[in-house]
Amino acid sequence: MKIFIDTANLEEIKEAESWGILDGVTTNPTLLSREDGNFRDNLRKICEAVNGPVSGEVVALEADGMVKEARELAKIHDNMVIKIPMTTEGLKAIKKLTAEGIKTNTTLVFSPLQALMAAKAGTTFVSPFVGRMDDIQSPGMEMVEKIVKIFDNYDFDTEVLVASIRNPLHIIQAGMMGADICTIPHKVIKKLVSHPKTDEGIERFLADWKKVEK
Ligand code: G3P
Numbered sequence: 001m002k003i004f005i006d007t008a009n010l011e012e013i014k015e016a017e018s019w020g021i022l023d024g025v026t027t028n029p030t031l032l033s034r035e036d037g038n039f040r041d042n043l044r045k046i047c048e049a050v051n052g053p054v055s056g057e058v059v060a061l062e063a064d065g066m067v068k069e070a071r072e073l074a075k076i077h078d079n080m081v082i083k084i085p086m087t088t089e090g091l092k093a094i095k096k097l098t099a100e101g102i103k104t105n106t107t108l109v110f111s112p113l114q115a116l117m118a119a120k121a122g123t124t125f126v127s128p129f130v131g132r133m134d135d136i137q138s139p140g141m142e143m144v145e146k147i148v149k150i151f152d153n154y155d156f157d158t159e160v161l162v163a164s165i166r167n168p169l170h171i172i173q174a175g176m177m178g179a180d181i182c183t184i185p186h187k188v189i190k191k192l193v194s195h196p197k198t199d200e201g202i203e204r205f206l207a208d209w210k211k212v213e214k
Pocket of ligand 1 (some may be wrong): 006026027129145163164165183
């Protein structure tokens with residue numbers, strides 16, 4: 001499984017990168033709005049900090065506007081992937097950008113059929129939003145299971161990028177289902193590493209070692 005971090009904060013990205021587990025980054029307009037400075041400069045710095053795909057999102061709603069914005073974002077760095085919202089205009093833009101060799105991440109996906117449509121248009125990644133599905137009492141991971149199965153049945157190259165992750169259980173389930181990527185907020189990535197029994201074990205080993213050193 002590839003692990004992306006879902007943030008536009010450079011410090012969080014550099015920290016996760018330093019742990020040797022980071023394969024990419026996803027941002028969105030909300031995440032970029034929380035950071036100081038120019039968003040293009042911020043995306044460029046993120047691309048320079050991580051050796052992997054970095055998603056930045058268009059805000060146009062019409063296909064032509066999306067394509068224009070996407071071409072500009074793609075110029076920022078070779079690692080840029082363009083997030084396109086899951087609409088019919090989005091599908092048109094994905095088709096065009098894919099033909100131009102620009103990678104896309106279809107975002108705001110809330111059903112297996114939306115994912116299938118995005119894959120048919122040639123998108124590189126599809127982002128089902130599991131936490132926001134859970135929020136409306138519809139299990140987000142059930143949608144992911146169906147998307148993985150459909151993509152496997154027809155050998156689509158599109159990768160399943162599980163987004164809107166809120167807790168470690170989402171990641172275990174994604175792994176069991178064979179989803180390609182999880183994009184995870186910084187505070188959740190930290191939870192993947194720590195365990196109270198690990199801390200307790202280290203403490204006990206260090207206490208016992210002091211007796212050996214005497
Ligand atoms: O990548 C999409 C993700 O950032 C959305 O997460 O927690 O706002 O639903 P959330």
